[in-house]
Amino acid sequence: MAFTELVETQRKYFRTGETKPIQFRKQQLLRLKKFIEENREALSEAVWKDLRRRHESTEILEIGMTIGEIDYFLKNIDEWAKPTHVEKTFTTALDKPVIEKDPKGVVLIVSPWNYPVSMILLPMVPALAAGNTVVIKPSELSENVAATFEKLIPKYFDSKYVAVVNGGIPETTDLLKERFDHILYTGCPPVAKIIMTAAAKHLTPVTLELGGKCPVVVEDDADIDISAKRIAWGKWLNCGQTCLAPDYILVNSTVKPKLVAAIRKYVNEFYGEDIKASKDYARIINQRHFDRITGLLDKTQGAVLLGGESDRADLYIPPTVLDVEKTDPFMHDEIFGPVLPIITVKSFSESLEYIADGEKPLAAYIFTRNEAKVKRLLNETSSGGVTVNDVLMHITVDTLPFGGVGVSGMGRYRGKFGFDTFTHEKSVLHRGFFGESLQASRYPPLNQQKLDQMRRLTGKRISLNLINVATLPIVMASFVFGMLFQDLIQQTFVTKIREIAKNAGNLANSDPAVKKALQEELNRLATKFQLASADVVSKLPTNFETAKVDSAVQSALEGQTLAQLIEGVKKEHSEYIASRDAKKAEQAARNAAIKQ
Numbered sequence: 344m345a346f347t348e349l350v351e352t353q354r355k356y357f358r359t360g361e362t363k364p365i366q367f368r369k370q371q372l373l374r375l376k377k378f379i380e381e382n383r384e385a386l387s388e389a390v391w392k393d394l395r396r397r398h399e400s401t402e403i404l405e406i407g408m409t410i411g412e413i414d415y416f417l418k419n420i421d422e423w424a425k426p427t428h429v430e431k432t433f434t435t436a437l438d439k440p441v442i443e444k445d446p447k448g449v450v451l452i453v454s455p456w457n458y459p460v461s462m463i464l465l466p467m468v469p470a471l472a473a474g475n476t477v478v479i480k481p482s483e484l485s486e487n488v489a490a491t492f493e494k495l496i497p498k499y500f501d502s503k504y505v506a507v508v509n510g511g512i513p514e515t516t517d518l519l520k521e522r523f524d525h526i527l528y529t530g531c532p533p534v535a536k537i538i539m540t541a542a543a544k545h546l547t548p549v550t551l552e553l554g555g556k557c558p559v560v561v562e563d564d565a566d567i568d569i570s571a572k573r574i575a576w577g578k579w580l581n582c583g584q585t586c587l588a589p590d591y592i593l594v595n596s597t598v599k600p601k602l603v604a605a606i607r608k609y610v611n612e613f614y615g616e617d618i619k620a621s622k623d624y625a626r627i628i629n630q631r632h633f634d635r636i637t638g639l640l641d642k643t644q645g646a647v648l649l650g651g652e653s654d655r656a657d658l659y660i661p662p663t664v665l666d667v668e669k670t671d672p673f674m675h676d677e678i679f680g681p682v683l684p685i686i687t688v689k690s691f692s693e694s695l696e697y698i699a700d701g702e703k704p705l706a707a708y709i710f711t712r713n714e715a716k717v718k719r720l721l722n723e724t725s726s727g728g729v730t731v732n733d734v735l736m737h738i739t740v741d742t743l744p745f746g747g748v749g750v751s752g753m754g755r756y757r758g759k760f761g762f763d764t765f766t767h768e769k770s771v772l773h774r775g776f777f778g779e780s781l782q783a784s785r786y787p788p789l790n791q792q793k794l795d796q797m798r799r800l801t802g803k804r805i806s807l808n809l810i811n812v813a814t815l816p817i818v819m820a821s822f823v824f825g826m827l828f829q830d831l832i833q834q835t836f837v838t839k840i841r842e843i844a845k846n847a848g849n850l851a852n853s854d855p856a857v858k859k860a861l862q863e864e865l866n867r868l869a870t871k872f873q874l875a876s877a878d879v880v881s882k883l884p885t886n887f888e889t890a891k892v893d894s895a896v897q898s899a900l901e902g903q904t905l906a907q908l909i910e911g912v913k914k915e916h917s918e919y920i921a922s923r924d925a926k927k928a929e930q931a932a933r934n935a936a937i938k939q
Contacts, residue, residue: 346478349506350521353449353476356503362474363446365424369417371471371504376413378499379406379464385495386460389487393459395626395658396581404581405461408739412465415741415758416472423762424474426771434800439773444766446474447548448524453515453538455529456628457584457679459485463492466527466550467505469761475525476504480518482530483511484628523547525765529586531677532750550754550764553747554586554677555704555727559734560694560720561594561602565710570732571605574683574708575613577734579662582625583681587706587728587735590677591667591684593694599687603648603664606683610649610662618661619654626658627680633658636680642672645684669697691716698724703749708734727751 361367379386383406387398390405427442450470454462463479470477479496481489493507500506508518519541528538529552542549561570578589594602614621627633633655640653645667653660660681667673667684674684688694698707707726709717717731727747730737738745738757746755756764784793784800 346508346518346521349502350449350478350523352503353478353506357448357476362476362504365421368420368472368474372413372417372468374499375468375471376410378495379410382495385491386488389491390460392487393456393485394581394628397622400623401460405458409461409464409468412468412741416468416762419759420472423759432804435772437775437777441771441773443769443771445769447765447767448475449478450475450765451478451480451518451523451526453480453526453528453530454482456482456485457581457586459488462529466756466761469756470765473762473765475765479505479507480515481507481509483509525550528552550756551747551752552586553705553750553752554679555702555747555751556590556677557587557704557706557708558698559589559592560709561592561598562691562711562713562716563595563598564712565732567598567601568605570710571602572609573733575606575609578683579610579624579681582627584628584679585735587738589683589708589734590704591674591686593686593688593697595689596687599685603685606664607649618651619657619659627660630655630658632680633660636660636682639672640682643667645671645673648685695719695723703751705747705751706730706737725749
């Protein structure tokens, strides 16, 4: 099945520009919010059928989180979407460099089955907010959620703007043949490689949210009871089928018995004596994944510290804790299930070395009161994110980016980071038709004078924010008045004279003699500052217009030559520098007195 018509229809609609206005984007976010609020029960029921996760949990974990994301975008989209003005440099002093925020175009979202609602909606929010159109490909494994989206989305969005494509591997393969402007995939590394290969054919950028073996380091100075409670919650949430779930624990032999006992206590407290009957304990997605996990349980050499009987017909595997070696079958790949291996280490350094030797995980967790150990974990290991003294919780902070590194993924989203992911930041430089004297050295034929000038302009980066301009030291006069004045005099003073000549009828009064005097003064300056005389003179208007001049401007300029105006500016600048230096000296004296 070819999806060329669908993708091209969306691209044609995108090119109309209808998706770009901020007000339109806000309306679509509100429409998406309406879709969620009006179909809470249908979405939660679909998740129940796929994963046996209770409705209330889906409300909290997926629906509520997405609504919060929409509200966050509605509050901030105006600020995020407006052009960003950036710092000027010396060579762009009179220009306006900005970053314009362009939507990318047609976005493909390929979602997973473990959180099948939020993993569609959370990336969809920034994609729409950034002004794109969206094609959604739900996971075929969460078939009830996929069918629900396919049924309901067309009631709220036209397919030229948001479309749902369902199907398995053949449909996904055909979909990936199309040219998208961005692809976001959440899933596993093997499929991510297929996605990336397909995207490479069109040079399409990708965001890959994958997983990995997320380690948990528990140190002896941690609150063991609270640590166990939080680990147990994060591990068996959604039956261990969470990309950020704790994958294994690193702990020393002294702490391990206490930690295991506490984990056992909280598993019982969370799910009761009959875990299989608990409404809070979900199920494995399908029999293939059930067989994968139970197959590893058959191969492991680890001692079972907590466990029970599995039921294939019910897709039930109980919370399981194993005492394993580093070479155990469970330590090869991400588990993505309700089995938690514990590895005994001799030192904190051994824990860090083991994490660093493996592939980079989506998250790393540490439980300790020692900030030095936290800093070592941050500095000596690499992961997509870190939560200290808890698990999973960094994903709930919408001002933090969510994403992996290495085999755990590339790119990021959530909040502004998601908006930026689906936005092209276009560099724009606005220039006028003036300032040619400053740029003259770039034009052939080159000579030594031009080369020297270019070296001064390009040999060192000089930022030109307002503070730096106001505090240029007098000792740089040779540079400032030799180079800066070539532009500033020509553009500031000459421009003022042009404006005066054009508007100040009381000064010029259409008198050719006045224009001649101005031309002579400008010629004198051109010689003094080695400017092209003709270039300067050409900036005078061809005729003078009679008009009233502001009395303050007139009184300030009457009786002054342009040279006197320049000298006045030099004097004002010198006075400013002297005043600034005096204040600095006074402050330094006060600081010295305080220290004594």
